[in-house]
Amino acid sequence: MINWEELKHIHVIRKLEEILAQWFNTEIFFVDERGNVRNYDPLDRQREFRNPLCAMLLPKEKGRELLMKALGSANEKVYRIEKPHVVVEGPLGVESVLVSRIVVDNEFLGSVYAYCFIEKTLSTEARTKAKALLQGIGMDHDWFDAAVAKLRVPTDAEKKYLAELVDLVAQEIVTFHTEISKREERISALNSQLGNRYSYHSMIGKSKPMQEMYSLLDKIRNSESTVLVQGENGTGKELIARAIHYNSPRKDAQFVTVNCSAFNENLLDSELFGHVKGSFTGAIRDKKGLFEVADKGTLFLDEIGDMSPTMQVKLLRVIQEGTLIPVGGTEQRKVDVRVVAATNKDLKEMIEMGTFREDLYYRINVINLVVPPLRDRKEDIPILIEHFLTRGCKEKGVPLKVLAKRAMEKIFDYPWPGNIRELENEMERLIVLTGDDDRVPADLLSQRIRDHGEHAKVQGVRVAGKLKDALEELEKTMIREGLRRTNWNKSRLAKELGISRAGLIMKVEKYGLDKRKVMRGAGEAA
Numbered sequence: 001m002i003n004w005e006e007l008k009h010i011h012v013i014r015k016l017e018e019i020l021a022q023w024f025n026t027e028i029f030f031v032d033e034r035g036n037v038r039n040y041d042p043l044d045r046q047r048e049f050r051n052p053l054c055a056m057l058l059p060k061e062k063g064r065e066l067l068m069k070a071l072g073s074a075n076e077k078v079y080r081i082e083k084p085h086v087v088v089e090g091p092l093g094v095e096s097v098l099v100s101r102i103v104v105d106n107e108f109l110g111s112v113y114a115y116c117f118i119e120k121t122l123s124t125e126a127r128t129k130a131k132a133l134l135q136g137i138g139m140d141h142d143w144f145d146a147a148v149a150k151l152r153v154p155t156d157a158e159k160k161y162l163a164e165l166v167d168l169v170a171q172e173i174v175t176f177h178t179e180i181s182k183r184e185e186r187i188s189a190l191n192s193q194l195g196n197r198y199s200y201h202s203m204i205g206k207s208k209p210m211q212e213m214y215s216l217l218d219k220i221r222n223s224e225s226t227v228l229v230q231g232e233n234g235t236g237k238e239l240i241a242r243a244i245h246y247n248s249p250r251k252d253a254q255f256v257t258v259n260c261s262a263f264n265e266n267l268l269d270s271e272l273f274g275h276v277k278g279s280f281t282g283a284i285r286d287k288k289g290l291f292e293v294a295d296k297g298t299l300f301l302d303e304i305g306d307m308s309p310t311m312q313v314k315l316l317r318v319i320q321e322g323t324l325i326p327v328g329g330t331e332q333r334k335v336d337v338r339v340v341a342a343t344n345k346d347l348k349e350m351i352e353m354g355t356f357r358e359d360l361y362y363r364i365n366v367i368n369l370v371v372p373p374l375r376d377r378k379e380d381i382p383i384l385i386e387h388f389l390t391r392g393c394k395e396k397g398v399p400l401k402v403l404a405k406r407a408m409e410k411i412f413d414y415p416w417p418g419n420i421r422e423l424e425n426e427m428e429r430l431i432v433l434t435g436d437d438d439r440v441p442a443d444l445l446s447q448r449i450r451d452h453g454e455h456a457k458v459q460g461v462r463v464a465g466k467l468k469d470a471l472e473e474l475e476k477t478m479i480r481e482g483l484r485r486t487n488w489n490k491s492r493l494a495k496e497l498g499i500s501r502a503g504l505i506m507k508v509e510k511y512g513l514d515k516r517k518v519m520r521g522a523g524e525a526a
C-alpha cells in the first residue's frame with residue numbers, strides 16, 4: 001500500500017501541484033484504491049484552494065459531500081481504461097476533471113484527480129442546470145457565475161500539457177512507492193541475512209561480535225548443558241547468564257546467583273549445599289543451600305576461578321551426579337539445576353598452575369561463551385551511550401542529553417579497560433555534572449579519558465646505545481602494559497603479541513613481570 005502521508009513531503013509532487021494550480025487553476029486530490037481521499041482534511045480550515053469551485057464547495061458541508069462523492073467514484077472512471085488518464089464530467093455536470101491512474105506492477109492503487117476546468121464557455125442552459133443542482137442539495141448559488149468565470153478553458157494543446165502534468169504526478173507516486181518498497185525489502189533482506197539485532201534481552205550491541213553472540217545464544221536456547229562465560233571485568237557476563245536462563249525452558253523457575261569469591265570456603269560450602277541444624281556453631285536450624293533453591297532453574301556461579309580446590313571437588317560431584325549432601329548431613333538430596341559459570345581468569349593457566357581442576361573445567365565448559373571487550377567492538381559505543389543517557393536522564397527526570405562531537409571522539413579513542421561498566425558509570429557521572437544543559441562538553445569527561453592519547457605514545461625509547469637493549473626495553477614495556485590491560489590473561493596476551501604462551505611466560509620471568517611485582521611497582525612504572 002502506498003504511504004500517502006509521505007507524499008506531502010515529496011518535493012517534486014508539491015512542485016507539480018503548484019504548477020497545476022498556477023496554470024490551470026486545478027486542485028489535485030489523491031484517491032486511494034478504496035476511494036478515500038488521502039490529501040484533504042475537512043478539519044483543516046487553513047487550507048486555501050486555488051480552484052474557485054473547491055473554494056466555494058469544500059467549506060460547506062453539502063458542497064463537501066458532493067465533491068467527496070465524486071472523488072470517491074473517481075477510480076471507477078480509470079480502473080478499466082487502457083490509457084493512463086481520462087477526462088470526465090464533474091459533479092456539477094458542467095466542469096471537466098482529469099483523472100490519472102496509479103498502477104504499480106499491474107496493481108491498481110488509486111488515482112490522481114485534477115479538479116477542474118471547463119471545455120468551453122458555459123451556455124445559459126448549462127448554468128441554470130448547475131444552479132438547480134446546487135439548490136437541490138440545499139446550497140445557495142449566487143457565487144456560481146463569478147466562480148465559473150475564474151475557471152480555465154484550456155486549448156487542446158494546453159489540455160495535453162495538463163494531462164502530461166497530472167500523469168507525471170501519478171508517475172512520481174509510483175516511483176516513490178516502488179523505491180520505498182524496494183528499499184524496505186532490501187533492508188529486511190539484509191537484516192535477516194545478518195540476523196541484525198540491536199539488542200538481545202537487556203544486552204545492547206549491534207557489532208559483529210555481538211551478533212555472533214546473539215546467534216549462539218539462540219542456538220543454545222533449549223540446551224541443558226553447562227555454560228562457561230569468559231570475559232574481562234564489566235563486559236556483561238552476568239547479563240548473558242541471565243539471558244541464557246530467561247531464554248531457556250527453565251525460565252519459570254529461579255535464577256540464583258552466587259559470587260564464589262565473596263565467601264570463605266566454609267561459608268560457600270553451606271551457602272551452596274545448605275547445612276543441617278547443629279552442624280557448626282551458629283547453625284541453629286536446617287538451611288537450604290542455593291543448589292536446592294535453584295532446583296529446576298539455573299544457578300549462576302560467578303567468579304568460579306576463585307573457588308577453592310576442595311569446593312571444586314564438591315561442585316564437580318553435584319554437577320556429575322545431580323545429588324548433594326548438606327554440611328553436617330548424611331542423606332543425599334537430588335537436585336535438578338543447570339549451571340552457568342563465569343570468570344575473568346585464565347582457567348587454562350590455572351589448570352597448568354594446579355589451582356583449577358581440569359576435570360571440573362571440562363565439565364563446566366561444555367558450551368563456551370567469550371564476551372568481547374568493548375575496545376573490540378567500538379561501533380557499539382554510540383548506541384550504548386544513547387542507551388545509558390536515555391535511561392539515566394529518565395531516572396533523574398532531566399532533559400535528554402547528547403555528547404558534544406569532541407567528547408564522542410575522546411570516548412572513541414579511550415581503550416575502556418573497565419568495559420561497559422566503566423562506560424555506564426561515566427555516563428551517570430556526566431548526567432550529574434552537566435546539570436540542566438542538554439549538551440555534554442568534552443571537558444567534563446573524567447581526566448583519564450580526556451587525557452588519553454595526549455601522551456600515550458611510547459615514551460623514552462632509546463635512540464642511542466645497543467639495539468638489543470632498546471628492543472628488550474620495548475618488549476618489556478609492551479608485555480608489562482599488555483599484562484595490565486588483559487588482567488594478566490597470558491593466553492590472550494600471547495595471541496595479541498603473536499608469540500607462544502610458553503614464550504610469553506619465559507619473558508615474564510626474565511623481566512620479573514609477575515603480577516605481584518608489577519602491582520607493587522605500579523606507581524613508579526605508570
Ligand SMILES: Nc1ncnc2c1ncn2[C@@H]1O[C@H](COP(=O)(O)OP(=O)(O)OP(=O)(O)O)[C@@H](O)[C@H]1O
Nearest residue numbers: 202203204205232233234235236237238239420421
Ligand atoms: N551489552 C550490554 N548492554 C547494556 N548494558 C550492558 C551490556 N553489557 C553489560 N552491561 C552493563 O554493564 C554492567 C556490567 O555488566 P555485568 O555485571 O554483566 O558484567 P560482568 O562481566 O559480570 O562484570 P564483572 O566481571 O565485573 O563481574 C552492568 O550494569 C550491565 O547492566
Ligand SMILES: [Mg+2]
Nearest residue numbers: 234237238302
Ligand atoms: Mg559479574
